[in-house]
Amino acid sequence: MTAEAEAHPDAQRVSLARADAETLAKTLRAVADPTRLQLLSMIVGSTAGEASVGDMAAQLGLTQPTVSHHLKIMLDDELLVKDQRGRHAWYSVTEARKTAIVDLLR
Amino acid sequence: MGVPLDDAHARSRTQQIAVLTDPDRLRLLSELAVDATQPLDDLAATSGLDIDIVHEHLDVLSRSGLIEPVPSTAGPRWRLTPEAIVRFGRLLVDTGPRNEPVRARSDHEPREETSPAVLPAAILRVVDQLAYRHDGSFSRETVAAYVAESYALLAEQAHITRHLPSLTSRFAQQRLEALATTTGLVLRGTPEVLFVCVQNAGRSQMAAALLRSLAGGAVHVRTAGSSPASSIDPDVVDALDEIGVPVAAEFPKPLTDEVVQAADVVITMGCGDACPIYPGRRYLDWPVEDPVGLGVEGVRAVRDDIAGRVTALVEELGVLSR
Secondary structure, X not given: OOOOOOOOOOOOOEEOOHHHHHHHHHHHHHHXXXXXXXXXXXXXXXXXXEEEHHHHHHHHOOXXXXXXXXXXXXXXXXXXXXXXXXXXEEXXXXXXXXXXXXXXXX | OOOOOOHHHHHHHHHHHHHOOOHHHHHHHHHHHHOOOOOHHXXXXXXXXXXXXXXXXXXXHHHOOOEEEOOOOOOOOEEEOHHHHHHHHHHHEEOOOOOOOOOOOOOOOHHHHOOHHHOOXXXXXXXXXXXXXXXXXXXXXXXXXXXXXXXXXXXXXXXXXXXXXXXXXXXXXXHHHHHHHHOOOOOOOOOEEEEEEOXXXXXXXXXXXXXXXXXXXXXXXXXXXXXXXXXXXXXXXXXXXXXXXXXXXXXOOEOOHHHHHHOOEEEEEOOHHHOOOOOOOEEEEOOOOOOOOOHHHHHHHHHHHHHHHHHHHHHHHOOOOO
């Protein structure tokens, strides 16, 4: 091999299997939308790691139903979790997905 | 609540992510993340895809800024761009036992504290190079902060072990360019001009002195010789002194690959073949006579010839009108 042999696979490093690639593609479809990425950036960027529909809608200048529609897509893919507290629902990123989402937004 | 991504960034990231909603493309990118040295035939074989399809996917990935060609003499090779490594690296490579969720970092991310003072020597050299390159646009502190952060982001990706300094350099460069765009700054890295002649004792020294006096700090000037003499020709120093141009306290230096690689414009005078050619640089050959042994009048004529060419070069680089 040449000196460029940067990436000889160690035993530990494996590329994605077909099934994993399909799952990941599905998740990426759920976030492949500018509004959804903006919603994620607001949630991830908040100090408490959560944000409410009303606040996000106001910030983006969108209606609450529009924002709820986008949030539901991400809830369905288990990217987000919802915490209903009284009249307001707070959304945060699923713990196991946090690193990946933070990376995507860089 | 955090500040949302601005529209332009949200759109560009969406475009990149959309490209990866195809499982075959994801698998190809994942293969390249694990081993960027694979010939395309191997890539086709491991992914079970037709070679033409592989070409199409690679084309899409490359146009989205996710992969870039690797310089190689053994046929086309592709690797992930630093941006792709930072955004998708962890998703694409299994580094541990399967299905173990990647642990989220705590709120106090260590990378925020990566200070330029604790960077490895190779990364500090990257800071030096980029600070030098952008000294017209960004302070050294800004460059150092971007390099430190880029380095931390890439180093976090546990699967990157080699080429970290060069990856860091490319990534920091990209992000500085993006910063310049968002802040409305026109990023013009200070151009570096390299003058090369045989001995680095006459023509290249004159050209350098003339360019420095004309362009000041707007251009970085370096010189080298393919077989350097031991000192600068005194007639050359005199001829420049006559027109009020000081010769920098330089001594003749050998022509090395590094100085050529660092230059944006390489100007050879009588040693064209000895100068290594790198892509992306501009090469000019000035047919200027060697002043050695020409006598005072002859040296003056060479000086005036070079002065005319240097003036034209400064105009062409447009460095004084910005």
